[in-house]
Amino acid sequence: MDTSSPAVFVNADLLKVYQGRRVRAVVQVARDEGATMVGQSTDGHQLVVKGSPSFPPSHFVEVIGIADGGQSIRAEICTDFGTSFGAQEYNQLCVLANGELKSLFL
Amino acid sequence: MYGGSQNDGNSLFSGGGFMPSQATQTPDSGVSPAKSRGTQGVLPLTVKQISEAFHSSDDKSGFVVDGVDASNVRLLGMVTKKMERVTDVSFTLDDGTGRIDVNRWVNEAAETNEMAAITNGMYVKVNGNLKGFQGKRHVVAFSVRPVTDFNDITNHFLECIHIHLCNTRLQRQSGDQGQLQTNPIMNTPLQSGYKGHQTPVSNQNSAPSSMGGSENDIYNLVLGVFQEPASVASEHGLHVDEVARRLGIPMNKIKDAINYHVDIGHIYSTIDDNHFKSACNG
Numbered sequence: 001m002d003t004s005s006p007a008v009f010v011n012a013d014l015l016k017v018y019q020g021r022r023v024r025a026v027v028q029v030a031r032d033e034g035a036t037m038v039g040q041s042t043d044g045h046q047l048v049v050k051g052s053p054s055f056p057p058s059h060f061v062e063v064i065g066i067a068d069g070g071q072s073i074r075a076e077i078c079t080d081f082g083t084s085f086g087a088q089e090y091n092q093l094c095v096l097a098n099g100e101l102k103s104l105f106l
Numbered sequence: 107m108y109g110g111s112q113n114d115g116n117s118l119f120s121g122g123g124f125m126p127s128q129a130t131q132t133p134d135s136g137v138s139p140a141k142s143r144g145t146q147g148v149l150p151l152t153v154k155q156i157s158e159a160f161h162s163s164d165d166k167s168g169f170v171v172d173g174v175d176a177s178n179v180r181l182l183g184m185v186t187k188k189m190e191r192v193t194d195v196s197f198t199l200d201d202g203t204g205r206i207d208v209n210r211w212v213n214e215a216a217e218t219n220e221m222a223a224i225t226n227g228m229y230v231k232v233n234g235n236l237k238g239f240q241g242k243r244h245v246v247a248f249s250v251r252p253v254t255d256f257n258d259i260t261n262h263f264l265e266c267i268h269i270h271l272c273n274t275r276l277q278r279q280s281g282d283q284g285q286l287q288t289n290p291i292m293n294t295p296l297q298s299g300y301k302g303h304q305t306p307v308s309n310q311n312s313a314p315s316s317m318g319g320s321e322n323d324i325y326n327l328v329l330g331v332f333q334e335p336a337s338v339a340s341e342h343g344l345h346v347d348e349v350a351r352r353l354g355i356p357m358n359k360i361k362d363a364i365n366y367h368v369d370i371g372h373i374y375s376t377i378d379d380n381h382f383k384s385a386c387n388g
Contacts, residue, residue: 001153007203008202066203079256085257086260089264
């Protein structure tokens with residue numbers, strides 16, 4: 001059992017809070033620029049994902065990595081969530097997991 | 107499937123919820139509601155919650171989360187460090203809140219095949235029995251299934267939140283006990299007790315004066331009707347008219363109460379907008 005390095009559920013808004021920490025976010029791929037990928041966070045902002053493999057445009061991709069600057073994540077693990085993913089629900093979960101129910105997650 | 111003979115099964119899972127012998131024992135023994143709830147099903151949890159679970163050392167599987175027995179749990183996360191051995195497969199599950207070791211015994215071909223399909227980096231849903239050994243917590247899995255719809259991830263964590271809120275709210279309510287206003291949400295064993303207090307109130311309905319009573323009373327009455335075992339057992343739940351007829355309360359008040367309980371999540375609509383069923387039983 002090890003809870004020392006959790007990956008916090010974040011959207012673009014919450015990402016700013018977790019500078020240098022391990023986070024997880026879902027982004028919808030807008031464009032792939034080789035080593036970096038630009039996508040839309042679940043709360044509708046632009047996020048840059050560094051060091052991710054390529055994914056087809058408009059796919060939802062979960063990125064687990066280190067929050068690196070206010071709008072980018074240094075990817076460690078990326079998972080393709082496909083094209084039908086409830087981004088809004090995920091965004092709500094991010095908000096809940098960082099609010100009064102934080103104790104369940106962090 | 108889980109162990110050919112009963113003895114094997116029990117020693118493996120130390121009374122997991124799927125063992126029929128357990129299921130029949132608990133209701134009769136009149137144990138605490140929390141305990142029997144746990145054996146009824148699996149409790150969706152985050153690894154963080156498990157790390158903070160209370161573990162009573164005298165009981166073999168005495169894990170308690172939010173006052174509820176947590177021997178059978180459901181986790182969802184990513185598989186890492188998978189290791190295959192002759193009799194079992196083990197891996198570390200990372201659900202983003204923490205990591206926990208999972209063990210799956212493989213006796214039959216079907217189990218071997220199920221585990222062969224699991225690879226590192228894959229999201230899986232694990233149902234299993236929570237164990238504590240020498241201070242280390244791990245899960246002995248009944249099933250390990252790949253996540254195919256990734257909305258299940260969101261769903262799982264929302265479920266953890268929902269169950270946590272249900273169980274902590276229940277505790278808070280029984281904290282200011284005495285008041286029969288408490289709703290025995292998700293607490294089947296208390297149902298008979300609830301019915302007991304319901305009878306006097308239904309008499310009350312014939313007296314118009316009771317209508318002036320607080321809204322809470324009506325809310326609880328309505329919820330009580332939905333939580334009766336017969337209502338819970340019915341596939342489509344109860345029709346609004348049926349509730350109104352049984353309680354003798356005007357339809358608009360019944361609908362108010364139903365809307366309230368739907369919003370809170372105590373009941374949900376079934377086949378149409380007039381049929382509702384308790385969300386927190388069975």
